[in-house]
Amino acid sequence: MPSTSRVRSRLFRTAAVAALLPLALAACGSSDSGTQGGSGATDAATGGITTVSSGNLTVCTHLTYKPFEFNQDGQTVGFDIDIVNLAAKEMGLTVQVVDIDFEQITTGAVFTANRCDIAAAGMTITEPRKQAILFSDPYFDATQALLTKTGSGITGLDSLRGKRLGVQTGTTGQEYATKNAEANGYEMVVFDDLPLGVNAVKAGRVDAAINDNGVLYDFAKDNPDTEVVAEFDTGEQYGIGAKKDDANATAIIGKLNEALATARQDGTYDEIYKKWFGTTPGAAQPGATDTQSPASPATSS
Template identity: 55%
Template sequence: MNILSTLRKSRTSVAVASAALLALTLTACGDDSGGGGEASAVPEGITLVKSDKLTVCTHLPYKPFQFKEGGKVVGFDVDLLDLLAKQFKVELDVVDIEWAQITSGAAFKAKKCDVGMGAMTITPERQQAIGISTPYMDATQVLLVKADSGIKSLADLKGKKIGVQADTTGKTYAEKNAAANGYTVITFPDLSIQANNVKSGRVDAAINDNGVLYDFVKANPETAVTAEFDTGEQYGFALDKTDPSSVKLLAELDKVLTKAKSEGTYNEIFKKWFGVEPKK
């Protein structure tokens, strides 16, 4: 073999090696770019229903907590859980199902989702069935009526009909006070149907959470909230309480919520959806 041939082979080997090194460098750069190919940062011990998504179950609509806008689900709860999705470097995927599947824990047992959202009041019964995050918002029940109805309290509903939403604390509150005030309880499957039946006159009033009914009144000035009931409620997010992966996921979610409040991110999201800063 002559010297010229040896030099040619050496140059070829160097070129191949350089090309391979460049390819590896570009691949590594691509992993750190934060683009679509970015690897997730899900902590060890947590297995998501879909590896590249944080899957969240809810029952739509429940504006301004979660509702569809331009084909996309948006809202206060959505933005809070998106903080967790971003920390994990995965997408947030929302699944619309029956509310009872979330509060009973059936949705988690069936691996339909990782977390449940929906301005869910923390109750002893729900704590028995599911894992619940640290409280992220205070709430109460309110009375929705037509603005010109003259109805100011539950006592004014004697002989009338009051609408409630299935599987909610508002339904529980209305039923507990029905006998004392002489009204009939009519159950609806979701908030939108419930509130619009007040507008149409099918029912004379409705009870639901303050956040959603005050939001409804803003868009429907022919209605009004005329009473608040101090129920001392707090909202939490739902998870499976028995699965080790979900227990670790709950711990991560609690950390994210605590951090959001301490750094002011929570206040920004709250003002975005409610127009005011949260009460101290």
């Protein structure tokens, strides 16, 4: 989601990012072909809703964040992609994915630039972000977790005194680790995406890594030389983002909320959840550990 410089941030940033928008957007690529950033096109099948690319629901995300969004056999797949497909199907549209810096999403820059219709990126709903973008109803419950090498003897943040903890820049995990660093005496090593951080654990460059529980359990499942040893009760919920204070974006989010509610009622949501996580909502992840209470209050982001 160069090991210490760039951003897949989960925190709200300042307007300074907007000043870099033209350059940042010029550097971003799309995982599918199609017209992007134009004046939009209204499709009759959508009931008058305008999309940035005719016939498509253009979704901004930041790869890779398996199992929420990642590339497989040349296609972008994952839990988030299946969720947005629910709304796209109802509107008669095809999902088109754009891979872009996460910070451009959380600041609302991608919507100001008409780059995409919605954003799905394992993004926690926070009060600061709600000032910049419109959120859907929550669609996933998450918390922070700690990944280590198997048999490390590390059981939580209090086991990391004098050790190195990998964090993903701008994320909830980084914020939580920062709040607890002084009390637990570890050094934070900042990575700009998920794969760099978790693979640093495998390689022994850091002693542990903190990130959202869903992605860490998925990584540990595929890498048995690692394990999730702790979870922290941060009480986060993911939401789909769209342009704030915009009637068209509000209508799209309304369609998404309706599709999500229907999927929860008819069992489709549970099927999608089990497809990607191997359990039903609320059930423990395979290999799950006891959840630890925060050592200090953590602001979800």
